[in-house]
Amino acid sequence: MRAFRRGLLAYWYATLEDTEAAAIEAATATWYVNILDETVFEQAHGEPYKDLRANDRLGRVVMGLELIRNCETHAPVLFDKLLLESIAYGVPLAMGGPPVMRSVLAWAAYDALPAHYRDVSSSTTAAQRRARPEALDGYRKAVQLRHVVETLLDAMAFFQSLDTRLVGPPAPSLRWAFAELPDSDPEFAKPSRWYVTRPMGLDAFEPFLPDIACRDTERRTAQWPPADRTLEVRARQARKEVPYAVAREVRHVLIKDGVVVGYSGLQPELHGTSAWVERRRQVWQDLRKGSRYFIRHDGYEIDLQCNGHERVSARLSDGRDTLADLPEATNGGLDMGLLQMVEDYPDLYLRMRRPPSVSRRR
Numbered sequence: 001m002r003a004f005r006r007g008l009l010a011y012w013y014a015t016l017e018d019t020e021a022a023a024i025e026a027a028t029a030t031w032y033v034n035i036l037d038e039t040v041f042e043q044a045h046g047e048p049y050k051d052l053r054a055n056d057r058l059g060r061v062v063m064g065l066e067l068i069r070n071c072e073t074h075a076p077v078l079f080d081k082l083l084l085e086s087i088a089y090g091v092p093l094a095m096g097g098p099p100v101m102r103s104v105l106a107w108a109a110y111d112a113l114p115a116h117y118r119d120v121s122s123s124t125t126a127a128q129r130r131a132r133p134e135a136l137d138g139y140r141k142a143v144q145l146r147h148v149v150e151t152l153l154d155a156m157a158f159f160q161s162l163d164t165r166l167v168g169p170p171a172p173s174l175r176w177a178f179a180e181l182p183d184s185d186p187e188f189a190k191p192s193r194w195y196v197t198r199p200m201g202l203d204a205f206e207p208f209l210p211d212i213a214c215r216d217t218e219r220r221t222a223q224w225p226p227a228d229r230t231l232e233v234r235a236r237q238a239r240k241e242v243p244y245a246v247a248r249e250v251r252h253v254l255i256k257d258g259v260v261v262g263y264s265g266l267q268p269e270l271h272g273t274s275a276w277v278e279r280r281r282q283v284w285q286d287l288r289k290g291s292r293y294f295i296r297h298d299g300y301e302i303d304l305q306c307n308g309h310e311r312v313s314a315r316l317s318d319g320r321d322t323l324a325d326l327p328e329a330t331n332g333g334l335d336m337g338l339l340q341m342v343e344d345y346p347d348l349y350l351r352m353r354r355p356p357s358v359s360r361r362r
Contacts, residue, residue, distance in 0.1 A: 001159070001166045004032035005203040008152050012209050013178070013198040015103045016091065022105055023083045026148045030069035033155045037062050041162060054134065057344065058158035061151050063138030068107070070130040071117040079114050083107065083148065086351070089213040091196075093180055100196060102213050107151065110136075110144045111333045140337050145348055149209070149219060156207070156222040167223075168206035174199065177210035226345065235346035238353040239282060243267070247292040248276055250304065250314070252329035254336050263293075263326075264334035276352050277339045284310045297322045 007029030014025040041049050053059030068082070088101040110118070118131055143151050160166045181195040199210070209220040217231060245267035254262035254277070264277040278286070283293060284306055293304040295314045302314040302322050313321045329335040342349040 001036065001168075002203050004029065004036065004156065005168070005205075005207050007032050008149075008156070008207050009198070009202055009209075011148065011152065012212075013196075015105060016100055016178075016196055016212065019083055019085060019103060019105065020080070022103065022148070023080075026083060026105075026152075027068060027072040029152055030065045030072070033062060033065045033152070034069040036159050037066065041159070053158075056158065057142065058154050058161070060138040060142040061154040062158055063134050064141070064143030065138075065151060065155055067117065067131060067135035067139045067143075070135065071113075074130050075114070075116045077114050077116045079108075079117065081108055081112065084145075086147070089215075091213045093196075104147060104218075106145055106147050107139075107143050108145075109333055110140045113139075141341060142344075144333075144341075145351075146345060147347070150226050150345075150347075153219055153222045153224075154226055160222060168204070171202060171205040171208045174210055177212050231346040231350065235349050235353075238350055239285075241353070242286055242289050242291040243276070243353050244355045245276070247294055250293055250295050250323070250326065252334050253323070253326045254339055255328050256336065261336075262339055264329055264338065265293075274352070275333050275338065277334060277342060279339070280312070281310045284312050287312060295322050295326065297325075 007025065011022060011025035011029055014021040037053075053062060071079075072082070083105040084107070085103045086106055088103045091100040091102050093100060116130075118136060142154075176199070178199070179197045181197055183195065202210075206223070207221060211220075214220065219226060248267045249265045250263050251265035252263065253260050254264060260280060262277060262279045263283055264275065266273040267276050283304070287293060287304060287306045293312075294301045295304070296302075297314075297316070302316065304312045304314045304323070307313050312323070314323050315321050342352060
């Protein structure tokens with residue numbers, strides 16, 4: 001557990017360097033998660049532990065991080081887009097050197113992972129598989145697109161819930177979160193670069209991530225829940241507003257127990273498109289407030305309209321509803337798994353509904 005704490009702190013400070021440095025530390029931290037998971041708890045408790053892990057939200061995070069550990073260690077490809085930057089905060093330096101930025105980074109979308117990460121070959125044994133189904137499912141449902149810090153703290157909270165001895169003593173109050181070192185003596189020459197160093201020994205205590213240009217909604221300890229009250233309130237408010245996208249293209253229907261429960265598709269971004277997913281009732285409410293949803297049909301855009309009983313349609317001039325022609329989303333990034341994920345994690349839903357400049361201040 002101390003190694004895991006060191007890995008978490010190393011990642012936190014690496015976000016002051018660059019994305020590559022942060023990816024190295026994030027991947028390394030997943031090794032410690034995997035050791036605690038398989039070598040400690042699974043060896044000690046066997047099948048009961050595996051059943052608990054499979055049915056626990058935090059346990060699914062642990063399984064999803066295993067995919068990163070296995071593939072970053074053993075896959076024959078280099079994936080340099082493992083982490084995505086959602087926003088960067090300026091870190092003020094006391095001595096006035098060049099600006100330092102702290103990046104808030106999230107794991108890549110499942111569909112963006114290389115084939116070597118996702119494909120499970122039927123010819124390999126269970127021991128040889130880097131991407132076993134449980135790890136793939138955990139990454140899809142509990143890790144993809146979430147902030148790295150959130151997932152590492154989730155994994156830490158899972159192990160601590162099983163054995164409270166893994167909760168460390170309270171961390172001491174820090175007078176300084178970091179120290180600044182110039183590459184030359186500023187009394188004789190103007191430094192061309194400043195280096196930021198971190199305090200040592202914090203891994204002996206329960207991690208409370210040092211304040212480095214933090215926002216009050218950022219999670220900094222495993223003792224805090226992943227979706228705090230502030231984000232839940234914001235998500236409820238966002239549902240009362242129209243989505244920020246000018247229009248949303250509907251690509252798929254979401255079906256549960258034979259009933260259409262929602263829709264998913266793509267919306268325009270500044271540089272390309274991003275996925276969205278909503279319950280059927282929410283789409284109906286958005287339409288009533290003036291938002292635009294449409295379907296592409298034979299080269300034309302057919303707008304959705306509100307019907308009675310919280311239903312929607314996209315009808316042609318002959319009265320045929322083109323929504324009935326849409327395929328069901330059964331896998332990939334636009335299915336029921338994404339709907340469940342944005343409902344479990346309000347920060348993801350906010351990113352999908354509100355402008356990036358607002359929703360990503362996490």
